[in-house]
Amino acid sequence: MPVIHITNRAGAESTLEAESGISVMENLRDNDYEVDAICGGSCACATCHVYIDEAWQAKLPAAEADEQGLVEDEPTYKPTSRLSCQIEMTDALDGLKLTIAPEA
Numbered sequence: 001m002p003v004i005h006i007t008n009r010a011g012a013e014s015t016l017e018a019e020s021g022i023s024v025m026e027n028l029r030d031n032d033y034e035v036d037a038i039c040g041g042s043c044a045c046a047t048c049h050v051y052i053d054e055a056w057q058a059k060l061p062a063a064e065a066d067e068q069g070l071v072e073d074e075p076t077y078k079p080t081s082r083l084s085c086q087i088e089m090t091d092a093l094d095g096l097k098l099t100i101a102p103e104a
């Protein structure tokens with residue numbers, strides 16, 4: 001089972017045993033992390049905003065144009081920003097490290 005290393009909004013770190021085949025957002029939401037995921041993963045709300053650790057940037061599939069456009073509109077946007085609903089968790093992402101973005 002792959003794991004995700006998560007830093008929450010308060011700066012606390014934890015490790016989640018994640019499920020492959022569902023999104024990173026679903027893993028976070030279903031385990032009571034601070035993602036509201038209001039749109040349910042349809043790339044419309046940006047309430048699943050996370051910052052991906054630099055070391056993992058190149059290992060993820062690039063953001064599609066709709067994801068990139070939405071996340072860039074966030075006031076808390078950084079170059080490492082992604083919408084976690086648009087990243088499918090796979091065994092290859094074992095050890096993924098991310099920080100949950102502040103509430104916009």
Ligand code: FES
Nearest residue numbers: 039041045046085
């Ligand atoms: S859950 Fe709405 S954009 Fe990701």
